[in-house]
Amino acid sequence: MDRSDSEVSQPPRASYLERVKTVTATIAEAGDKIERERRLPGELLDALHGQGLFRLLLEKRYGGAELNPADFQAIIEEVARHDGSTAWCLCQGNGCAMSASFLDEDVANEIWGDDPAGVLAWGPGASTALEEAEGFRVNAKAAFASGGRHATWIGTHATVVDSSGEPVRNDAGRKVVRTMLLPAAAIEWEDIWHVVGLRGTASDGYVVDDKHVPYRYSLLRDDAEERRTDRPLYLFRQTNLYACGFSGVALGLAQGMLDAFAELATTKVPRYYRNPLSQNAVVQSEFARASIRLNAARTFVQAELDAIWTKVCASGELSVAERMRIRLATTHAIHEAKAAADTIYDAAGSSAIFTSGPFERRFRDLHTVTQQAQGRRAHYETVGAFMLGNPPDLSSV
Numbered sequence: 434m435d436r437s438d439s440e441v442s443q444p445p446r447a448s449y450l451e452r453v454k455t456v457t458a459t460i461a462e463a464g465d466k467i468e469r470e471r472r473l474p475g476e477l478l479d480a481l482h483g484q485g486l487f488r489l490l491l492e493k494r495y496g497g498a499e500l501n502p503a504d505f506q507a508i509i510e511e512v513a514r515h516d517g518s519t520a521w522c523l524c525q526g527n528g529c530a531m532s533a534s535f536l537d538e539d540v541a542n543e544i545w546g547d548d549p550a551g552v553l554a555w556g557p558g559a560s561t562a563l564e565e566a567e568g569f570r571v572n573a574k575a576a577f578a579s580g581g582r583h584a585t586w587i588g589t590h591a592t593v594v595d596s597s598g599e600p601v602r603n604d605a606g607r608k609v610v611r612t613m614l615l616p617a618a619a620i621e622w623e624d625i626w627h628v629v630g631l632r633g634t635a636s637d638g639y640v641v642d643d644k645h646v647p648y649r650y651s652l653l654r655d656d657a658e659e660r661r662t663d664r665p666l667y668l669f670r671q672t673n674l675y676a677c678g679f680s681g682v683a684l685g686l687a688q689g690m691l692d693a694f695a696e697l698a699t700t701k702v703p704r705y706y707r708n709p710l711s712q713n714a715v716v717q718s719e720f721a722r723a724s725i726r727l728n729a730a731r732t733f734v735q736a737e738l739d740a741i742w743t744k745v746c747a748s749g750e751l752s753v754a755e756r757m758r759i760r761l762a763t764t765h766a767i768h769e770a771k772a773a774a775d776t777i778y779d780a781a782g783s784s785a786i787f788t789s790g791p792f793e794r795r796f797r798d799l800h801t802v803t804q805q806a807q808g809r810r811a812h813y814e815t816v817g818a819f820m821l822g823n824p825p826d827l828s829s830v
Contacts, residue, residue, distance in 0.1 A: 446504040452484035453511045460515045467518050467633035468794065471626055477519065478583055482550045486512070486523055490674055491530040492662060494538075495546040499666055502674060502759075503738035506681040510731075513685025514692070517798030518633030520685060522580035524678030525634075529553040529588065531674065532612065534667040535652040535659045544586050544614070553614065554581035555588035556636065562591035562613055564601070568647040569593070571613045576625060576638035587620050588612045589641055590654075612654050613646040620644075630794075630801030665742070668751045672830065673759050679807040680734060680763035680770075686799040687727050687770035690777045693791035694720065697784060716780050723773040730769035734762040756830040757816045764812040767803060774799050 443451070456477075463477045473481075481487060489505050491497025500508070505527065513520035532553060533541035545551040558575025573589040581587060593601040593609040600608040623638035653659045655670045698710035698720070710716045741755045778785045778796050785792040802808055812829060819825045 449508045456480040471632045487526045490527040501742045502677045506677040509678045509681035510685035513682045514689040517686050520682045521634045525579040526552045528671050528675045534662045552584040553586045554578050554584035560589040560591040562593050571646050573641040577636045579634040579636040582635040611651045614650045630797035665746045676763035680766040683767040683770035683802045686795045687774040690774050694777045723776040727773040730766040734766045737762040760830045761816040767808045
């Protein structure tokens with residue numbers, strides 16, 4: 434992809450924010466179609482791929498940008514200001530692309546390097562992999578495969594089993610779970626994504642029925658022994674980058690609502706009032722407080738990600754304490770974004786309820802973000818317990 438000298442000279446964040454600007458009109462034009470068809474339409478996907486926005490976390494050797502976590506979050510936030518489903522799919526696809534660093538180079542090139550539109554998606558569910566010659570026999574029934582309908586490859590996190598169906602265990606006695614990668618044509622889709630918000634993510638279910646997966650097309654996610662690079666980004670776990678990106682989705686949706694309200698408030702005169710909303714003292718106060726809330730959450734998470742990135746680059750490792758800090762800051766950002774958006778939704782009055790307006794879809798999308806695993810309030814307990822000296826629960830960090 435040819436780029437001007439001015440863009441090449443920009444810092445990575447600024448360069449990719451400029452790329453986002455080139456697709457915002459396409460995102461806006463696709464909005465109703467995204468909502469109606471529960472997919473990202475082809476013309477939008479072409480624009481996103483054309484700007485390399487599915488490759489933000491992919492290694493440079495495979496044609497990726499290899500951005501740091503704070504830059505990644507900021508770019509996802511900017512996309513989410515315009516559409517939550519688009520930002521969500523980008524976050525999911527980028528997180529999955531980190532798998533390239535745990536695969537043989539020829540396999541990673543097949544999936545991403547040689548295919549400019551290569552996208553991997555997956556979701557949780559029941560999945561087993563029976564060891565057989567040079568690979569596995571895989572069966573799975575999974576769901577929540579965000580962006581899977583436009584992915585070229587699908588993964589499933591499979592418990593490896595022996596011929597009797599018993600789980601294979603590692604030296605620590607834990608079940609071995611390997612992520613199996615299959616061409617998208619090898620799976621069967623189940624249309625289950627009829628939901629309140631983030632409709633365009635097409636986070637449907639899928640079935641893998643007795644498919645052979647060669648060993649080379651499987652990986653142990655986040656396993657240091659299988660990692661094929663010492664680049665600092667890949668010391669972070671995929672969960673850490675999902676947390677960064679999905680908190681960016683929440684921040685962007687809320688910021689979009691604040692921006693829309695600032696425009697509305699200058700012209701809307703509510704019934705029984707003489708002046709526009711912008712002249713109402715209560716509205717002024719509430720808008721200021723919502724802005725502070727959102728900006729403070731953004732500043733906190735960005736500062737934490739910058740500090741952790743600097744430390745990881747210097748030390749060559751990501752500690753448990755740093756993983757906890759990521760979880761705390763990103764969870765906080767999601768819920769502060771929701772609180773700010775709720776304030777704006779209330780202040781907009783009846784203008785907020787129309788599907789043709791700028792509030793209703795963002796409101797639904799944001800509340801859907803908080804229902805996903807990254808938005809669980811239980812994360813506060815996990816981090817708080819660790820901060821108070823209890824053994825760490827690493828299942829979500």
